[in-house]
Amino acid sequence: MPAKTDHDARRRDVSAAVWRVLAAQGFGGLTLRAVAAELGATTGLVTHYFPSKQALIVHALEVAETHTRALVPSLEGVHGLEALRQALAAVLPLTPEGTEINRVWVSSWDAALADPELRALEKARYKRWRSRLKPLVIEAQNDGDLPTGDPDDLVAALAAFTHGLVVQALFDPRTFPRQRLLAVLGSHLEGLRP
Amino acid sequence: MPAKTDHDARRRDVSAAVWRVLAAQGFGGLTLRAVAAELGATTGLVTHYFPSKQALIVHALEVAETHTRALVPSLEGVHGLEALRQALAAVLPLTPEGTEINRVWVSSWDAALADPELRALEKARYKRWRSRLKPLVIEAQNDGDLPTGDPDDLVAALAAFTHGLVVQALFDPRTFPRQRLLAVLGSHLEGLRP
Incomplete structure:
Protein backbone atom coordinates (compact mmCIF):
# COMPACT_ATOMS: atom_id res chain seq x y z
CA MET A 1 0.00 0.00 0.00
CA PRO A 2 2.56 2.61 -1.04
CA ALA A 3 -0.10 5.30 -1.52
CA LYS A 4 -1.31 4.90 2.08
CA THR A 5 2.26 4.95 3.38
CA ASP A 6 3.06 8.08 1.40
CA HIS A 7 -0.07 9.73 2.73
CA ASP A 8 0.77 8.83 6.34
CA ALA A 9 4.36 10.00 5.93
CA ARG A 10 3.16 13.27 4.45
CA ARG A 11 0.71 13.76 7.33
CA ARG A 12 3.57 13.22 9.78
CA ASP A 13 5.66 15.80 7.91
CA VAL A 14 2.80 18.28 8.08
CA SER A 15 2.30 17.66 11.82
CA ALA A 16 6.01 18.10 12.46
CA ALA A 17 5.96 21.40 10.54
CA VAL A 18 2.94 22.58 12.56
CA TRP A 19 4.85 21.80 15.77
CA ARG A 20 7.97 23.67 14.65
CA VAL A 21 5.88 26.76 13.80
CA LEU A 22 4.12 26.59 17.18
CA ALA A 23 7.34 26.14 19.14
CA ALA A 24 8.98 29.09 17.37
CA GLN A 25 6.07 31.53 17.07
CA GLY A 26 3.17 30.30 19.22
CA PHE A 27 -0.43 30.17 18.10
CA GLY A 28 -0.31 33.84 17.08
CA GLY A 29 2.18 32.88 14.34
CA LEU A 30 0.34 29.73 13.24
CA THR A 31 -0.94 30.36 9.71
CA LEU A 32 -1.40 28.12 6.67
CA ARG A 33 1.31 30.22 5.02
CA ALA A 34 3.79 29.71 7.90
CA VAL A 35 3.21 25.93 7.90
CA ALA A 36 3.67 25.82 4.11
CA ALA A 37 6.95 27.79 4.38
CA GLU A 38 8.20 25.47 7.15
CA LEU A 39 7.29 22.47 4.98
CA GLY A 40 8.78 23.95 1.81
CA ALA A 41 5.40 23.38 0.15
CA THR A 42 2.64 25.50 -1.34
CA THR A 43 -0.17 26.96 0.75
CA GLY A 44 -2.48 24.93 -1.50
CA LEU A 45 -1.00 21.65 -0.26
CA VAL A 46 -1.48 22.70 3.39
CA THR A 47 -5.07 23.76 2.61
CA HIS A 48 -5.63 20.18 1.40
CA TYR A 49 -5.03 19.02 4.99
CA PHE A 50 -6.60 21.98 6.79
CA PRO A 51 -9.48 23.63 4.94
CA SER A 52 -9.64 26.44 7.54
CA LYS A 53 -7.56 28.25 10.16
CA GLN A 54 -9.80 26.63 12.80
CA ALA A 55 -9.02 23.12 11.47
CA LEU A 56 -5.30 23.97 11.61
CA ILE A 57 -5.60 25.16 15.24
CA VAL A 58 -7.55 22.03 16.27
CA HIS A 59 -4.85 19.83 14.69
CA ALA A 60 -2.14 21.88 16.40
CA LEU A 61 -3.82 21.24 19.77
CA GLU A 62 -3.84 17.50 19.00
CA VAL A 63 -0.14 17.63 18.16
CA ALA A 64 0.50 19.49 21.43
CA GLU A 65 -1.51 16.85 23.32
CA THR A 66 0.62 14.06 21.80
CA HIS A 67 3.86 15.82 22.80
CA THR A 68 2.44 16.38 26.31
CA ARG A 69 1.36 12.76 26.82
CA ALA A 70 4.93 11.64 26.09
CA LEU A 71 6.06 13.57 29.21
CA VAL A 72 3.51 12.12 31.68
CA PRO A 73 5.52 10.11 34.25
CA SER A 74 4.54 6.52 35.12
CA MET B 1 -6.48 75.14 23.03
CA PRO B 2 -9.30 73.43 21.18
CA ALA B 3 -6.94 71.52 18.86
CA LYS B 4 -5.16 69.92 21.81
CA THR B 5 -8.47 69.03 23.45
CA ASP B 6 -9.77 67.47 20.23
CA HIS B 7 -6.58 65.48 19.90
CA ASP B 8 -6.78 64.24 23.50
CA ALA B 9 -10.46 63.33 23.13
CA ARG B 10 -9.70 61.44 19.93
CA ARG B 11 -6.86 59.56 21.64
CA ARG B 12 -9.22 58.56 24.45
CA ASP B 13 -11.73 57.32 21.85
CA VAL B 14 -9.02 55.28 20.16
CA SER B 15 -7.87 53.80 23.50
CA ALA B 16 -11.46 52.90 24.40
CA ALA B 17 -11.91 51.18 21.03
CA VAL B 18 -8.65 49.24 21.55
CA TRP B 19 -9.93 48.08 24.94
CA ARG B 20 -13.31 46.94 23.53
CA VAL B 21 -11.57 44.91 20.80
CA LEU B 22 -9.24 43.31 23.38
CA ALA B 23 -12.06 42.47 25.78
CA ALA B 24 -14.12 40.88 23.00
CA GLN B 25 -11.43 39.13 20.96
CA GLY B 26 -8.18 39.13 22.91
CA PHE B 27 -4.79 40.03 21.46
CA GLY B 28 -5.29 37.51 18.62
CA GLY B 29 -8.16 39.66 17.34
CA LEU B 30 -6.35 43.00 17.80
CA THR B 31 -5.70 44.44 14.35
CA LEU B 32 -5.65 47.98 12.97
CA ARG B 33 -8.70 47.00 10.93
CA ALA B 34 -10.65 45.75 13.99
CA VAL B 35 -9.88 48.95 15.94
CA ALA B 36 -10.95 51.06 12.95
CA ALA B 37 -14.23 49.11 12.67
CA GLU B 38 -14.88 49.51 16.42
CA LEU B 39 -14.20 53.23 16.10
CA GLY B 40 -16.27 53.63 12.93
CA ALA B 41 -13.19 55.16 11.30
CA THR B 42 -10.83 54.33 8.48
CA THR B 43 -7.78 52.09 8.93
CA GLY B 44 -5.80 55.13 7.76
CA LEU B 45 -6.86 57.12 10.81
CA VAL B 46 -5.83 54.30 13.16
CA THR B 47 -2.49 54.01 11.36
CA HIS B 48 -1.96 57.70 12.20
CA TYR B 49 -1.88 56.70 15.89
CA PHE B 50 -0.20 53.32 15.50
CA PRO B 51 2.25 53.08 12.61
CA SER B 52 2.70 49.32 13.20
CA LYS B 53 0.99 46.29 14.74
CA GLN B 54 3.72 46.33 17.39
CA ALA B 55 2.89 49.96 18.34
CA LEU B 56 -0.78 48.98 18.62
CA ILE B 57 0.07 46.04 20.92
CA VAL B 58 2.32 48.19 23.13
CA HIS B 59 -0.48 50.77 23.47
CA ALA B 60 -2.99 47.99 24.23
CA LEU B 61 -0.73 46.78 27.06
CA GLU B 62 -0.62 50.35 28.46
CA VAL B 63 -4.43 50.52 28.32
CA ALA B 64 -4.61 47.15 30.11
CA GLU B 65 -2.16 48.44 32.76
CA THR B 66 -4.38 51.51 33.38
CA HIS B 67 -7.48 49.33 33.80
CA THR B 68 -5.53 47.03 36.13
CA ARG B 69 -4.19 49.85 38.34
CA ALA B 70 -7.77 51.00 38.95
CA LEU B 71 -8.45 47.64 40.65
CA VAL B 72 -5.46 47.64 43.03
CA PRO B 73 -6.89 47.84 46.58
CA SER B 74 -5.62 50.44 49.07
Whole structure:
Protein backbone atom coordinates (compact mmCIF):
# COMPACT_ATOMS: atom_id res chain seq x y z
CA MET A 1 0.00 0.00 0.00
CA PRO A 2 2.56 2.61 -1.04
CA ALA A 3 -0.10 5.30 -1.52
CA LYS A 4 -1.31 4.90 2.08
CA THR A 5 2.26 4.95 3.38
CA ASP A 6 3.06 8.08 1.40
CA HIS A 7 -0.07 9.73 2.73
CA ASP A 8 0.77 8.83 6.34
CA ALA A 9 4.36 10.00 5.93
CA ARG A 10 3.16 13.27 4.45
CA ARG A 11 0.71 13.76 7.33
CA ARG A 12 3.57 13.22 9.78
CA ASP A 13 5.66 15.80 7.91
CA VAL A 14 2.80 18.28 8.08
CA SER A 15 2.30 17.66 11.82
CA ALA A 16 6.01 18.10 12.46
CA ALA A 17 5.96 21.40 10.54
CA VAL A 18 2.94 22.58 12.56
CA TRP A 19 4.85 21.80 15.77
CA ARG A 20 7.97 23.67 14.65
CA VAL A 21 5.88 26.76 13.80
CA LEU A 22 4.12 26.59 17.18
CA ALA A 23 7.34 26.14 19.14
CA ALA A 24 8.98 29.09 17.37
CA GLN A 25 6.07 31.53 17.07
CA GLY A 26 3.17 30.30 19.22
CA PHE A 27 -0.43 30.17 18.10
CA GLY A 28 -0.31 33.84 17.08
CA GLY A 29 2.18 32.88 14.34
CA LEU A 30 0.34 29.73 13.24
CA THR A 31 -0.94 30.36 9.71
CA LEU A 32 -1.40 28.12 6.67
CA ARG A 33 1.31 30.22 5.02
CA ALA A 34 3.79 29.71 7.90
CA VAL A 35 3.21 25.93 7.90
CA ALA A 36 3.67 25.82 4.11
CA ALA A 37 6.95 27.79 4.38
CA GLU A 38 8.20 25.47 7.15
CA LEU A 39 7.29 22.47 4.98
CA GLY A 40 8.78 23.95 1.81
CA ALA A 41 5.40 23.38 0.15
CA THR A 42 2.64 25.50 -1.34
CA THR A 43 -0.17 26.96 0.75
CA GLY A 44 -2.48 24.93 -1.50
CA LEU A 45 -1.00 21.65 -0.26
CA VAL A 46 -1.48 22.70 3.39
CA THR A 47 -5.07 23.76 2.61
CA HIS A 48 -5.63 20.18 1.40
CA TYR A 49 -5.03 19.02 4.99
CA PHE A 50 -6.60 21.98 6.79
CA PRO A 51 -9.48 23.63 4.94
CA SER A 52 -9.64 26.44 7.54
CA LYS A 53 -7.56 28.25 10.16
CA GLN A 54 -9.80 26.63 12.80
CA ALA A 55 -9.02 23.12 11.47
CA LEU A 56 -5.30 23.97 11.61
CA ILE A 57 -5.60 25.16 15.24
CA VAL A 58 -7.55 22.03 16.27
CA HIS A 59 -4.85 19.83 14.69
CA ALA A 60 -2.14 21.88 16.40
CA LEU A 61 -3.82 21.24 19.77
CA GLU A 62 -3.84 17.50 19.00
CA VAL A 63 -0.14 17.63 18.16
CA ALA A 64 0.50 19.49 21.43
CA GLU A 65 -1.51 16.85 23.32
CA THR A 66 0.62 14.06 21.80
CA HIS A 67 3.86 15.82 22.80
CA THR A 68 2.44 16.38 26.31
CA ARG A 69 1.36 12.76 26.82
CA ALA A 70 4.93 11.64 26.09
CA LEU A 71 6.06 13.57 29.21
CA VAL A 72 3.51 12.12 31.68
CA PRO A 73 5.52 10.11 34.25
CA SER A 74 4.54 6.52 35.12
CA LEU A 75 4.39 7.05 38.93
CA GLU A 76 4.77 3.30 39.37
CA GLY A 77 5.96 2.43 42.86
CA VAL A 78 5.44 5.96 44.22
CA HIS A 79 2.55 7.02 46.38
CA GLY A 80 0.73 9.96 47.94
CA LEU A 81 2.65 13.23 48.34
CA GLU A 82 5.75 11.97 46.50
CA ALA A 83 3.63 10.81 43.53
CA LEU A 84 1.92 14.21 43.55
CA ARG A 85 5.29 15.97 43.63
CA GLN A 86 6.48 13.94 40.64
CA ALA A 87 3.23 14.51 38.73
CA LEU A 88 3.46 18.30 39.23
CA ALA A 89 7.23 18.41 38.54
CA ALA A 90 6.56 16.70 35.19
CA VAL A 91 4.46 19.72 34.16
CA LEU A 92 7.16 22.30 34.92
CA PRO A 93 9.53 23.63 32.23
CA LEU A 94 12.57 21.71 33.52
CA THR A 95 13.96 20.71 30.11
CA PRO A 96 14.07 22.37 26.67
CA GLU A 97 11.23 20.09 25.55
CA GLY A 98 9.16 20.83 28.65
CA THR A 99 9.70 24.54 28.05
CA GLU A 100 8.64 24.22 24.40
CA ILE A 101 5.45 22.35 25.30
CA ASN A 102 4.48 24.82 28.01
CA ARG A 103 5.15 27.75 25.74
CA VAL A 104 2.80 26.22 23.15
CA TRP A 105 0.02 25.61 25.70
CA VAL A 106 0.25 29.07 27.26
CA SER A 107 0.24 30.64 23.82
CA SER A 108 -2.89 28.62 22.93
CA TRP A 109 -4.93 30.41 25.61
CA ASP A 110 -5.36 33.55 23.48
CA ALA A 111 -7.10 31.65 20.66
CA ALA A 112 -8.88 29.35 23.14
CA LEU A 113 -10.44 32.24 25.08
CA ALA A 114 -11.70 33.81 21.86
CA ASP A 115 -13.44 30.72 20.43
CA PRO A 116 -16.22 28.67 22.10
CA GLU A 117 -15.09 25.30 20.61
CA LEU A 118 -11.45 25.79 21.63
CA ARG A 119 -12.49 27.12 25.04
CA ALA A 120 -14.54 23.94 25.66
CA LEU A 121 -11.54 21.79 24.70
CA GLU A 122 -9.29 23.62 27.17
CA LYS A 123 -11.92 23.44 29.92
CA ALA A 124 -12.13 19.65 29.37
CA ARG A 125 -8.34 19.36 29.39
CA TYR A 126 -8.21 21.10 32.77
CA LYS A 127 -10.92 18.78 34.11
CA ARG A 128 -8.96 15.69 32.97
CA TRP A 129 -5.79 17.02 34.60
CA ARG A 130 -7.54 17.75 37.90
CA SER A 131 -9.18 14.31 37.93
CA ARG A 132 -5.76 12.65 37.41
CA LEU A 133 -4.35 14.63 40.35
CA LYS A 134 -7.31 14.02 42.69
CA PRO A 135 -6.53 10.42 43.80
CA LEU A 136 -2.94 11.47 44.60
CA VAL A 137 -4.20 14.38 46.71
CA ILE A 138 -6.62 12.07 48.57
CA GLU A 139 -3.81 9.57 49.22
CA ALA A 140 -1.61 12.37 50.60
CA GLN A 141 -4.51 13.61 52.77
CA ASN A 142 -5.07 10.07 54.11
CA ASP A 143 -1.34 9.83 54.86
CA GLY A 144 -1.61 13.09 56.86
CA ASP A 145 0.74 14.85 54.41
CA LEU A 146 -1.81 17.40 53.14
CA PRO A 147 -4.44 19.32 55.12
CA THR A 148 -7.92 17.82 55.40
CA GLY A 149 -10.70 19.66 53.59
CA ASP A 150 -12.33 19.53 50.16
CA PRO A 151 -9.89 17.58 47.94
CA ASP A 152 -11.30 19.34 44.85
CA ASP A 153 -10.23 22.71 46.27
CA LEU A 154 -6.76 21.34 47.05
CA VAL A 155 -6.45 19.89 43.55
CA ALA A 156 -7.50 23.19 41.98
CA ALA A 157 -5.02 25.06 44.18
CA LEU A 158 -2.13 22.72 43.28
CA ALA A 159 -2.94 22.81 39.56
CA ALA A 160 -3.11 26.61 39.86
CA PHE A 161 0.23 26.82 41.68
CA THR A 162 1.88 24.65 39.02
CA HIS A 163 0.57 26.48 35.94
CA GLY A 164 1.19 29.88 37.52
CA LEU A 165 4.79 28.86 38.17
CA VAL A 166 5.06 27.69 34.55
CA VAL A 167 4.01 31.14 33.30
CA GLN A 168 6.47 33.03 35.53
CA ALA A 169 9.28 30.67 34.46
CA LEU A 170 8.49 31.06 30.76
CA PHE A 171 8.83 34.84 31.02
CA ASP A 172 11.85 34.79 33.32
CA PRO A 173 13.84 31.54 33.00
CA ARG A 174 16.92 33.10 34.68
CA THR A 175 14.95 33.85 37.85
CA PHE A 176 13.38 30.37 37.68
CA PRO A 177 15.99 27.84 36.60
CA ARG A 178 15.31 24.11 36.95
CA GLN A 179 16.72 23.79 40.50
CA ARG A 180 14.69 26.72 41.80
CA LEU A 181 11.46 25.43 40.23
CA LEU A 182 11.95 22.09 41.97
CA ALA A 183 12.83 23.84 45.25
CA VAL A 184 9.72 26.10 45.08
CA LEU A 185 7.53 23.05 44.36
CA GLY A 186 9.12 21.03 47.17
CA SER A 187 8.86 23.77 49.80
CA HIS A 188 5.31 24.58 48.69
CA LEU A 189 4.20 20.99 49.32
CA GLU A 190 6.13 20.91 52.63
CA GLY A 191 4.46 24.19 53.63
CA LEU A 192 1.04 22.56 53.19
CA ARG A 193 1.90 19.63 55.51
CA PRO A 194 -0.40 19.86 58.55
CA MET B 1 -6.48 75.14 23.03
CA PRO B 2 -9.30 73.43 21.18
CA ALA B 3 -6.94 71.52 18.86
CA LYS B 4 -5.16 69.92 21.81
CA THR B 5 -8.47 69.03 23.45
CA ASP B 6 -9.77 67.47 20.23
CA HIS B 7 -6.58 65.48 19.90
CA ASP B 8 -6.78 64.24 23.50
CA ALA B 9 -10.46 63.33 23.13
CA ARG B 10 -9.70 61.44 19.93
CA ARG B 11 -6.86 59.56 21.64
CA ARG B 12 -9.22 58.56 24.45
CA ASP B 13 -11.73 57.32 21.85
CA VAL B 14 -9.02 55.28 20.16
CA SER B 15 -7.87 53.80 23.50
CA ALA B 16 -11.46 52.90 24.40
CA ALA B 17 -11.91 51.18 21.03
CA VAL B 18 -8.65 49.24 21.55
CA TRP B 19 -9.93 48.08 24.94
CA ARG B 20 -13.31 46.94 23.53
CA VAL B 21 -11.57 44.91 20.80
CA LEU B 22 -9.24 43.31 23.38
CA ALA B 23 -12.06 42.47 25.78
CA ALA B 24 -14.12 40.88 23.00
CA GLN B 25 -11.43 39.13 20.96
CA GLY B 26 -8.18 39.13 22.91
CA PHE B 27 -4.79 40.03 21.46
CA GLY B 28 -5.29 37.51 18.62
CA GLY B 29 -8.16 39.66 17.34
CA LEU B 30 -6.35 43.00 17.80
CA THR B 31 -5.70 44.44 14.35
CA LEU B 32 -5.65 47.98 12.97
CA ARG B 33 -8.70 47.00 10.93
CA ALA B 34 -10.65 45.75 13.99
CA VAL B 35 -9.88 48.95 15.94
CA ALA B 36 -10.95 51.06 12.95
CA ALA B 37 -14.23 49.11 12.67
CA GLU B 38 -14.88 49.51 16.42
CA LEU B 39 -14.20 53.23 16.10
CA GLY B 40 -16.27 53.63 12.93
CA ALA B 41 -13.19 55.16 11.30
CA THR B 42 -10.83 54.33 8.48
CA THR B 43 -7.78 52.09 8.93
CA GLY B 44 -5.80 55.13 7.76
CA LEU B 45 -6.86 57.12 10.81
CA VAL B 46 -5.83 54.30 13.16
CA THR B 47 -2.49 54.01 11.36
CA HIS B 48 -1.96 57.70 12.20
CA TYR B 49 -1.88 56.70 15.89
CA PHE B 50 -0.20 53.32 15.50
CA PRO B 51 2.25 53.08 12.61
CA SER B 52 2.70 49.32 13.20
CA LYS B 53 0.99 46.29 14.74
CA GLN B 54 3.72 46.33 17.39
CA ALA B 55 2.89 49.96 18.34
CA LEU B 56 -0.78 48.98 18.62
CA ILE B 57 0.07 46.04 20.92
CA VAL B 58 2.32 48.19 23.13
CA HIS B 59 -0.48 50.77 23.47
CA ALA B 60 -2.99 47.99 24.23
CA LEU B 61 -0.73 46.78 27.06
CA GLU B 62 -0.62 50.35 28.46
CA VAL B 63 -4.43 50.52 28.32
CA ALA B 64 -4.61 47.15 30.11
CA GLU B 65 -2.16 48.44 32.76
CA THR B 66 -4.38 51.51 33.38
CA HIS B 67 -7.48 49.33 33.80
CA THR B 68 -5.53 47.03 36.13
CA ARG B 69 -4.19 49.85 38.34
CA ALA B 70 -7.77 51.00 38.95
CA LEU B 71 -8.45 47.64 40.65
CA VAL B 72 -5.46 47.64 43.03
CA PRO B 73 -6.89 47.84 46.58
CA SER B 74 -5.62 50.44 49.07
CA LEU B 75 -4.85 47.92 51.89
CA GLU B 76 -4.97 50.83 54.35
CA GLY B 77 -5.50 49.60 57.89
CA VAL B 78 -4.94 45.94 57.01
CA HIS B 79 -1.78 44.02 57.74
CA GLY B 80 0.11 40.79 57.12
CA LEU B 81 -1.87 37.75 56.01
CA GLU B 82 -5.16 39.64 55.71
CA ALA B 83 -3.52 42.32 53.54
CA LEU B 84 -2.00 39.55 51.42
CA ARG B 85 -5.40 37.86 51.10
CA GLN B 86 -6.98 41.11 49.93
CA ALA B 87 -4.12 41.83 47.51
CA LEU B 88 -4.46 38.37 45.92
CA ALA B 89 -8.28 38.47 45.92
CA ALA B 90 -8.12 41.75 43.97
CA VAL B 91 -6.37 39.88 41.13
CA LEU B 92 -9.03 37.15 40.83
CA PRO B 93 -11.88 37.38 38.28
CA LEU B 94 -14.56 38.15 40.90
CA THR B 95 -16.46 40.77 38.88
CA PRO B 96 -17.24 41.22 35.17
CA GLU B 97 -14.50 43.89 34.99
CA GLY B 98 -11.99 41.69 36.80
CA THR B 99 -12.81 38.87 34.38
CA GLU B 100 -12.37 41.17 31.38
CA ILE B 101 -8.98 42.43 32.60
CA ASN B 102 -7.69 38.92 33.32
CA ARG B 103 -8.89 37.66 29.97
CA VAL B 104 -6.94 40.46 28.28
CA TRP B 105 -3.74 39.74 30.23
CA VAL B 106 -3.87 35.96 29.70
CA SER B 107 -4.53 36.51 26.00
CA SER B 108 -1.50 38.85 25.83
CA TRP B 109 0.88 36.00 26.72
CA ASP B 110 0.79 34.54 23.20
CA ALA B 111 2.11 37.75 21.62
CA ALA B 112 4.40 38.42 24.62
CA LEU B 113 6.13 35.02 24.39
CA ALA B 114 6.72 35.50 20.66
CA ASP B 115 8.35 38.94 20.87
CA PRO B 116 11.50 39.92 22.87
CA GLU B 117 10.29 43.48 23.64
CA LEU B 118 6.85 42.35 24.86
CA ARG B 119 8.40 39.45 26.76
CA ALA B 120 10.69 41.88 28.63
CA LEU B 121 7.67 44.06 29.52
CA GLU B 122 5.79 41.06 30.96
CA LYS B 123 8.84 39.86 32.86
CA ALA B 124 9.15 43.35 34.42
CA ARG B 125 5.44 43.39 35.23
CA TYR B 126 5.80 40.08 37.11
CA LYS B 127 8.81 41.44 39.02
CA ARG B 128 6.85 44.55 40.06
CA TRP B 129 3.92 42.40 41.23
CA ARG B 130 6.18 40.10 43.25
CA SER B 131 7.97 43.05 44.86
CA ARG B 132 4.60 44.57 45.91
CA LEU B 133 3.61 41.23 47.51
CA LYS B 134 6.93 40.63 49.26
CA PRO B 135 6.55 43.02 52.26
CA LEU B 136 3.10 41.52 52.96
CA VAL B 137 4.54 38.00 52.91
CA ILE B 138 7.36 39.05 55.27
CA GLU B 139 4.83 40.66 57.64
CA ALA B 140 2.76 37.45 57.63
CA GLN B 141 5.92 35.39 58.26
CA ASN B 142 6.87 37.64 61.18
CA ASP B 143 3.34 37.26 62.57
CA GLY B 144 3.78 33.46 62.41
CA ASP B 145 0.96 33.21 59.82
CA LEU B 146 3.13 31.87 56.98
CA PRO B 147 5.95 29.32 57.12
CA THR B 148 9.49 30.60 57.57
CA GLY B 149 11.86 30.17 54.63
CA ASP B 150 12.87 32.22 51.61
CA PRO B 151 10.20 34.94 51.23
CA ASP B 152 10.95 35.20 47.49
CA ASP B 153 9.99 31.54 47.04
CA LEU B 154 6.76 32.09 48.98
CA VAL B 155 5.94 35.20 46.94
CA ALA B 156 6.55 33.33 43.68
CA ALA B 157 4.38 30.43 44.90
CA LEU B 158 1.51 32.74 45.91
CA ALA B 159 1.66 34.72 42.66
CA ALA B 160 1.70 31.38 40.83
CA PHE B 161 -1.29 30.05 42.78
CA THR B 162 -3.26 33.23 42.03
CA HIS B 163 -2.57 33.41 38.29
CA GLY B 164 -3.10 29.67 37.86
CA LEU B 165 -6.48 30.01 39.55
CA VAL B 166 -7.31 32.93 37.24
CA VAL B 167 -6.65 30.78 34.18
CA GLN B 168 -8.78 27.85 35.41
CA ALA B 169 -11.63 30.27 36.27
CA LEU B 170 -11.50 31.99 32.88
CA PHE B 171 -11.97 28.65 31.12
CA ASP B 172 -14.55 27.31 33.55
CA PRO B 173 -16.42 30.10 35.36
CA ARG B 174 -19.23 27.73 36.42
CA THR B 175 -16.79 25.50 38.30
CA PHE B 176 -15.07 28.58 39.78
CA PRO B 177 -17.72 31.16 40.71
CA ARG B 178 -16.81 34.15 42.89
CA GLN B 179 -17.59 32.43 46.22
CA ARG B 180 -15.50 29.36 45.38
CA LEU B 181 -12.53 31.44 44.23
CA LEU B 182 -12.55 33.29 47.56
CA ALA B 183 -12.93 30.00 49.45
CA VAL B 184 -10.03 28.35 47.57
CA LEU B 185 -7.84 31.40 48.26
CA GLY B 186 -8.83 31.49 51.93
CA SER B 187 -8.26 27.80 52.58
CA HIS B 188 -4.99 27.89 50.61
CA LEU B 189 -3.62 30.62 52.90
CA GLU B 190 -4.96 28.82 55.99
CA GLY B 191 -3.31 25.59 54.77
CA LEU B 192 0.06 27.37 54.69
CA ARG B 193 -0.24 28.55 58.34
CA PRO B 194 2.52 26.80 60.35
